[in-house]
Amino acid sequence: MSTIQHDKFEAVIGLEVHAQLLTQSKAFAPVSTEFGGAPNTQVTPLCLGHPGTLPVLNENLVRYTVRMGLATGCKIAEKSIFARKNYFYPDLPKGYQISQYETPICYDGEIEIELDNGRKRIGITRIHMEEDAGKSIHDRDPVNTLVDLNRAGVPLIEIVSEPDLRTPGEAYAYLKKIRQIVQYLEICDGNMEEGSLRCDANVSVRPRGESAFGTRTELKNMNSFRNVERAIQFEIDRQIELIESGGEVVQETLLWDPDKLQTRQMRSKEEAHDYRYFPEPDIPPVVLEEDFVDEVRQNLPEMPESRRERFEKQLGLNSDDARTLTENRYLADYYEEILEYLDNPKAAANLVMTEVLRVLNEQSIDIQDFPVRPKPLADLIRLKQDEKINSSAMQKIFNRMLEQEEEPEKLAGEMNLLQISEEGFVEPIIREVLDAHPDEVMRYREGKKQLIGFFIGQVMQKSKGQANPKQVRELLTKKLDQIEKS
Amino acid sequence: MAVTSDDVKYIADLARLQLPDDEVESLKQDLNKILGYMEKLDELDTTDVEPLEHVTDPEVPFRKDEAGDPIPHEDALKNAPDADADYFRVPRVIE
Numbered sequence: 369m370s371t372i373q374h375d376k377f378e379a380v381i382g383l384e385v386h387a388q389l390l391t392q393s394k395a396f397a398p399v400s401t402e403f404g405g406a407p408n409t410q411v412t413p414l415c416l417g418h419p420g421t422l423p424v425l426n427e428n429l430v431r432y433t434v435r436m437g438l439a440t441g442c443k444i445a446e447k448s449i450f451a452r453k454n455y456f457y458p459d460l461p462k463g464y465q466i467s468q469y470e471t472p473i474c475y476d477g478e479i480e481i482e483l484d485n486g487r488k489r490i491g492i493t494r495i496h497m498e499e500d501a502g503k504s505i506h507d508r509d510p511v512n513t514l515v516d517l518n519r520a521g522v523p524l525i526e527i528v529s530e531p532d533l534r535t536p537g538e539a540y541a542y543l544k545k546i547r548q549i550v551q552y553l554e555i556c557d558g559n560m561e562e563g564s565l566r567c568d569a570n571v572s573v574r575p576r577g578e579s580a581f582g583t584r585t586e587l588k589n590m591n592s593f594r595n596v597e598r599a600i601q602f603e604i605d606r607q608i609e610l611i612e613s614g615g616e617v618v619q620e621t622l623l624w625d626p627d628k629l630q631t632r633q634m635r636s637k638e639e640a641h642d643y644r645y646f647p648e649p650d651i652p653p654v655v656l657e658e659d660f661v662d663e664v665r666q667n668l669p670e671m672p673e674s675r676r677e678r679f680e681k682q683l684g685l686n687s688d689d690a691r692t693l694t695e696n697r698y699l700a701d702y703y704e705e706i707l708e709y710l711d712n713p714k715a716a717a718n719l720v721m722t723e724v725l726r727v728l729n730e731q732s733i734d735i736q737d738f739p740v741r742p743k744p745l746a747d748l749i750r751l752k753q754d755e756k757i758n759s760s761a762m763q764k765i766f767n768r769m770l771e772q773e774e775e776p777e778k779l780a781g782e783m784n785l786l787q788i789s790e791e792g793f794v795e796p797i798i799r800e801v802l803d804a805h806p807d808e809v810m811r812y813r814e815g816k817k818q819l820i821g822f823f824i825g826q827v828m829q830k831s832k833g834q835a836n837p838k839q840v841r842e843l844l845t846k847k848l849d850q851i852e853k854s
Numbered sequence: 855m856a857v858t859s860d861d862v863k864y865i866a867d868l869a870r871l872q873l874p875d876d877e878v879e880s881l882k883q884d885l886n887k888i889l890g891y892m893e894k895l896d897e898l899d900t901t902d903v904e905p906l907e908h909v910t911d912p913e914v915p916f917r918k919d920e921a922g923d924p925i926p927h928e929d930a931l932k933n934a935p936d937a938d939a940d941y942f943r944v945p946r947v948i949e
Contacts, residue, residue, distance in 0.1 A: 408931060416930060511945075512945065649908065653908060
């Protein structure tokens with residue numbers, strides 16, 4: 369595929385992102401949304417689609433959606449209505465999904481994504497509210513499908529972008545940005561692997577310079593950020609190759625296969641067709657008072673850009689560090705919690721960016737699962753700041769803290785890493801080192817002052833790292849000067 | 855805008871109904887009668903009339919976001935035609 373003349377074509381990509389909202393209760397029923405419960409234990413007759421039940425709208429579904437709308441510069445509809453999207457599937461017991469169709473609650477917004485070559489604005493067509501379906505399990509029973517309805521009715525928002533994206537990299541950056549925003553707003557945990565953030569893509573290609581759109585296909589089942597990028601790249605290549613060889617793109621839905629790294633056509637049965645949307649008669653129109661929207665607006669949290677700016681201006685971090693630390697809301701929270709115990713923003717930033725991020729990467733975990741809490745980490749930095757330990761000791765203690773929940777000072781003691789600053793400890797060692805190296809002492813006296821590093825190294829080694837290098841340097845300089853004068 | 859037999863079969867298919875041919879024919883006539891009756895409304899001038907989507911009171915308040923008790927697990931599965939101890943069981947839906 370590498371032979372494809374990519375520069376003759378450009379891709380047009382739009383994303384539909386579903387975000388599961390972090391509400392306590394379901395969209396229309398007062399029952400828990402918690403993930404991971406035993407099957408069919410978090411249900412009410414409404415979730416099961418029993419006759420005679422009526423949905424009642426959860427205020428936080430509205431509040432969280434408006435939050436997202438305001439954070440992405442959307443207009444907020446004064447009145448929007450729910451609609452029924454009709455189709456048959458066993459994980460949807462009512463026979464329809466409650467969604468929004470002609471009147472989404474938020475529309476006409478935009479977000480800014482950051483790319484290697486600058487920033488780009490991506491339009492948001494609409495954000496609407498809907499409910500999740502249950503879960504079907506196909507691989508545990510040879511002849512049946514098993515259905516768990518705990519997820520049925522969990523609130524979702526669907527965020528639809530304008531077809532403004534041009535490359536898989538832009539789609540990736542857009543999706544990351546969406547995740548960052550929902551995490552900052554605390555409306556969704558943004559976990560793609562667990563399905564709380566899901567993404568479908570509409571992809572088409574056209575000759576560069578052309579303004580009309582080509583025929584698009586829809587990609588589904590991309591359950592990680594990497595897979596979104598890969599699947600879109602695969603689909604762009606496939607479409608270009610097809611057109612180059614005289615074929616035509618057919619409008620269809622394709623499933624990404626993360627094992628084979630390719631797309632496949634959906635089976636006919638999986639393809640839904642005629643949803644026959646109509647206004648949901650059981651839920652009155654959602655009419656938003658100005659007060660409600662104002663309240664949501666006033667309670668919007670600090671967003672990544674302003675937090676980054678604050679980290680630069682108030683804490684004196686450079687812009688790269690500030691960006692890295694604010695990329696993930698929870699990492700930024702963690703960092704700021706360290707500062708509650710320690711007044712040293714730069715030292716804390718250094719430790720988080722080098723050691724903490726290294727461990728997160730190595731172990732592929734999120735900061736929420738990082739074993740060391742901010743307070744002991746602050747204590748560790750303070751040990752170094754107070755010159756009770758040196759840098760290499762700090763790293764050793766940090767590694768030990770990952771496995772052992774213990775105060776860093778105690779660990780430092782157990783590991784014999786506490787610096788000993790009494791002159792009585794280091795004096796004899798210095799004398800010993802100077803006695804053992806008369807030639808170096810001579811050359812130092814003749815003006816080769818950089819030998820001080822050699823002497824410090826020797827003393828540190830003989831003290832098994834427990835001497836305080838700063839003190840060693842002072843004492844050594846004093847001693848050598850005395851010898852010089854004598 | 856007469857309903858054809860194909861329309862009836864299509865709608866029946868969407869509703870997962872199997873209709874014998876004679877019922878298709880009688881339903882076709884029923885549906886056409888209903889639509890013909892509704893067409894009567896077209897004689898009214900509805901310019902400047904807002905569509906009425908709901909007859910309920912739009913002032914219905916939202917529900918507080920609080921989780922109450924679910925129904926007991928056994929009750930949830932009780933009315934299902936088929937279930938095991940944990941799950942609803944339905945005929946396999948993918949090939």
